[in-house]
Amino acid sequence: MAAGKGTRLKSKHPKVLHEIGGKPILAHVIATAQKVVPAQHIFVIIGHEAERVREAVAATGVNCVRHGEQRGTGHARMVAREALSGYDQIIVLSGDAPLITAETVKKLSEFHTTQRATMTLLSADLDNPHGYGRVIRKGNATDVQAIVEEKAATSKQKKVREINSGFYAFSGPALYEHIDSLSTDNAHGEYYLTDMAGIFNRARKKVVAIKTADAGEVLGSNTRAEMMMLDARLRLAKCRALLDAGVTVFYPHTCVIDSDVEVGADTVIEPFVQLLGQTKVGADCRIRSYSVITNSVIGDRVVVKPGTIMEDSRVGAGATLGPYTHMRPGSEVGEGAHLGNFVETKKIKLGKGSKANHLTYLGDAEIGDGVNIGAGTITCNYDGVNKHKTVIEDGVFVGSDSTLVAPVRLGRGSYVAAASCITDDVPADALAFGRARQSLKEGWAKATREKRRSSLVVTP
Ligand code: UD1
Ligand code: CA
Numbered sequence: 358m359a360a361g362k363g364t365r366l367k368s369k370h371p372k373v374l375h376e377i378g379g380k381p382i383l384a385h386v387i388a389t390a391q392k393v394v395p396a397q398h399i400f401v402i403i404g405h406e407a408e409r410v411r412e413a414v415a416a417t418g419v420n421c422v423r424h425g426e427q428r429g430t431g432h433a434r435m436v437a438r439e440a441l442s443g444y445d446q447i448i449v450l451s452g453d454a455p456l457i458t459a460e461t462v463k464k465l466s467e468f469h470t471t472q473r474a475t476m477t478l479l480s481a482d483l484d485n486p487h488g489y490g491r492v493i494r495k496g497n498a499t500d501v502q503a504i505v506e507e508k509a510a511t512s513k514q515k516k517v518r519e520i521n522s523g524f525y526a527f528s529g530p531a532l533y534e535h536i537d538s539l540s541t542d543n544a545h546g547e548y549y550l551t552d553m554a555g556i557f558n559r560a561r562k563k564v565v566a567i568k569t570a571d572a573g574e575v576l577g578s579n580t581r582a583e584m585m586m587l588d589a590r591l592r593l594a595k596c597r598a599l600l601d602a603g604v605t606v607f608y609p610h611t612c613v614i615d616s617d618v619e620v621g622a623d624t625v626i627e628p629f630v631q632l633l634g635q636t637k638v639g640a641d642c643r644i645r646s647y648s649v650i651t652n653s654v655i656g657d658r659v660v661v662k663p664g665t666i667m668e669d670s671r672v673g674a675g676a677t678l679g680p681y682t683h684m685r686p687g688s689e690v691g692e693g694a695h696l697g698n699f700v701e702t703k704k705i706k707l708g709k710g711s712k713a714n715h716l717t718y719l720g721d722a723e724i725g726d727g728v729n730i731g732a733g734t735i736t737c738n739y740d741g742v743n744k745h746k747t748v749i750e751d752g753v754f755v756g757s758d759s760t761l762v763a764p765v766r767l768g769r770g771s772y773v774a775a776a777s778c779i780t781d782d783v784p785a786d787a788l789a790f791g792r793a794r795q796s797l798k799e800g801w802a803k804a805t806r807e808k809r810r811s812s813l814v815v816t817p
Contacts, residue, residue, distance in 0.1 A: 358433050358523075359383050359452030360404025360424040365580050371406040373452045374413055375584060378591035379615025379633055382578055383410065385455035385591075387417050392459035393448070393466070400440050401452070402433045429547025430523075431539045434532065444529040446470070449550070451523035454577045456587060461574055462524070468567040469526035472499065475562035476532075476553055479524040481572035488579075489520035490551050492566050501564040504551035508544035519568070521551060522575035535560060591616060599626075621657065639674065648679070656692070670702075673709070691726065708751065721763065722747040731757035731775065738763045750785070759791070 363372025373383035383401070390399045396418035403410045404424035411421050422437045434441075434449075441447055448466055450457065461479070469477035478501065480492045490504045491514050504521045505514050538556045539548045554564045569575055578584040595616055596609035603622030606612055613631040620626070621640030631649040638644065639657035648665040655661070655672045662679030670684040673692035678684070682696045687704035690696060694707050697714035705719050708726035713719060715732035721744050722736050734755050736747045745763035749755070753767045756775030767773065768785030777791030 358402045358430060358449065359386075359410055360402045360407075360427050360433055361453070362405040362427075363453070363579070366584075367581075371410055372578070373410060374406075375578070377455055377578070377584055377588040378595065379613075380617070381413055382455045382584075383414065383452050384417075385616070386450055386452055386457065387414060387419060389457055389459050389462060390419075390450060391417070393462050398444075400437060402437060404433075428541070429545065430550035431536065431548030431552065434550055435536055435539075435548065438533055438536075441529060442533065447527045447529045447532060449523075449525040449527065451577060453579065454523060454575055456574045456576060456590065457524065458574060461569055465524060465526050465567060468565070472565050473563065474526075474565045475528045475557050476501075476564045477526040478504070478554070478564075478566045479522045479569060479575065480519050480566040481522055481569045481575050482518050483520050483572055484518070486515075486518050486520045491515070491517040492519040492521055493517065494519070494566070499565045501554055501566045502558060503555040506544065506549065506551065519566075522569065523577065524575065525550070527553075531557070531562060535562075645679070653684070719747075721745065722749065724749040725751035725753070725769070727752045728755070729753075730755045731759065733758040735760050736763060737761065 359373040361372055366372055366375065368375065374381045387399065399419040401414055401419055401421045402424045403421050404427045407423060420440065422440050424433050424436050446466065446469065448462060465477060465479050478492070483489065488507050490506045491510055493502045493505055493514065494500065495502045535553065535556050539552055541548055543549060557564050573590060576583065576587060578587055592614060593609060595614050596606050596612065599606055599620055604620045605625045607626065608628040611628040612626060615633050618632045618636045620638045623640055624638055624642040624644070626644045627646045629646045630644050632638065633650065634652035636650050636653050638655045639659065641657055642655060642659045642661070644661045645663045647663050648661050650667045653667040653670045656674035656676070658675045659672055660677045664681045665679035667684040669686035670688040672678065672690045673694065675693045676690050677695045681698050683701045685701065685703040688702040689705065690707045691709040691711065693710045695712040695714055696702065698716065700713050700717045703720040705722045705724060707724045708728065710726060711724055711728040713730035713734070717730055717732070717734045719736050721738040723746065728749055728751065737760055738744050738747065747761050747763045748766040750767060750769040752770045755773045756777065758776040759773050760778045762778065762780045765779055766782045768783055768787065770786045771783045772788045773779060773783065774788065774790045777789060779789055779791045783789040
């Protein structure tokens with residue numbers, strides 16, 4: 358169920374597309390569902406901002422059912438009648454409760470089958486059950502009499518700590534045989550799916566509940582505060598999984614590591630590091646503080662010094678980055694290469710063992726192996742209209758403070774004198790000078806100083 362607006366978030370974005378652990382809440386729920394059944398048997402109920410939600414889940418191959426006018430959780434089931442008509446068992450997941458695990462969903466489904474129930478709900482004991490529907494049990498332990506929503510609960514019922522999680526298993530045929538008995542005679546004037554518990558009881562059908570071992574799994578994200586709590590839980594669990602896999606994470610609560618990030622054993626992650634999106638970090642690396650790495654691949658034994666920013670880029674084994682290197686999308690750095698302080702790159706290939714250690718911009722460039730780029734070098738890749746390419750072949754030495762005006766090629770083993778402005782190709786093994794020759798005026802400084810001093814003598 359993902360049709361709701363999420364009024365309590367005060368947001369222009371649909372609730373289920375808000376992110377926790379670096380990806381949409383709904384994506385977590387779908388990933389769990391896909392561990393239980395294949396995508397073609399998963400139906401997402403969309404309504405509020407339906408097209409945005411549909412687009413966000415398109416790549417997974419799940420089906421969408423339009424819930425145009427949202428008249429409650431029961432109504433969401435009514436609009437899916439046709440899509441779900443062939444199914445013997447229907448499992449309902451809440452699109453806004455992302456921590457649910459596939460193991461729990463499987464347990465819910467199995468319990469439903471072994472109990473031969475018509476409706477099975479997943480429940481949980483909460484210390485603070487406020488706001489949730491309460492599970493009213495029958496005299497025996499497993500069977501459920503009804504679910505009572507907070508607003509309709511008596512003060513005695515409000516004391517019940519067992520809540521309805523919003524996850525259910527239904528007998529498909531029985532659900533659709535009885536769903537038209539739902540009414541909107543309640544505090545919100547909606548069709549409540551929860552009312553099916555009472556309806557089935559009156560029809561002498563079996564309604565049971567199974568309690569989660571970990572109540573944290575069913576928590577919903579109705580408010581920003583709840584979302585923040587779920588995010589913290591998910592990220593802490595991610596850090597624990599990394600620690601178990603042999604990664605050292607110092608002060609995990611200061612790091613922001615997204616759910617899909619992979620890190621190799623013996624890598625050390627210092628405080629205040631962010632590893633985001635589909636980032637993969639190899640083994641034996643050190644990622645130092647304040648680095649923010651997004652959708653990037655880092656080989657083994659790479660040292661990332663403080664304050665490095667990487668986006669959609671790749672770095673080979675044994676390379677060194679930072680401090681304060683900025684790798685923009687499409688930067689590929691070879692094995693053992695170095696990028697140092699205040700070096701910005703964009704859409705480049707830098708070969709094995711090549712170095713650009715200080716204050717440099719390299720954009721739209723193909724740079725070979727064993728190249729040395731001096732401090733302050735700039736590829737002038739943009740003429741105000743188009744971008745042009747710079748090619749620097751293997752073994753080139755670019756002196757400090759050079760500007761390379763693209764399109765331009767520096768041939769293999771060539772040498773660029775410091776402070777050159779290179780506008781023409783340089784052949785292999787040549788030396789290029791692109792600056793005015795130095796001229797000298799002997800004694801000029803001394804003479805000037807003396808002239809200034811004499812002009813300071815005040816005459817009466
Ligand atoms: C619901 C349950 C409550 C339970 C709680 C657990 C009902 C009446 N109450 O309350 O017993 O304790 O979940 O979190 O079901 N949705 C639609 N179409 C609609 C309305 C909602 O698709 O017309 C979707 C929402 O996007 C959401 C889910 O259904 O994903 C639950 O709706 P929500 O309004 O959050 O229900 P709760 O008030 O939390
Ligand atoms: Ca909810």
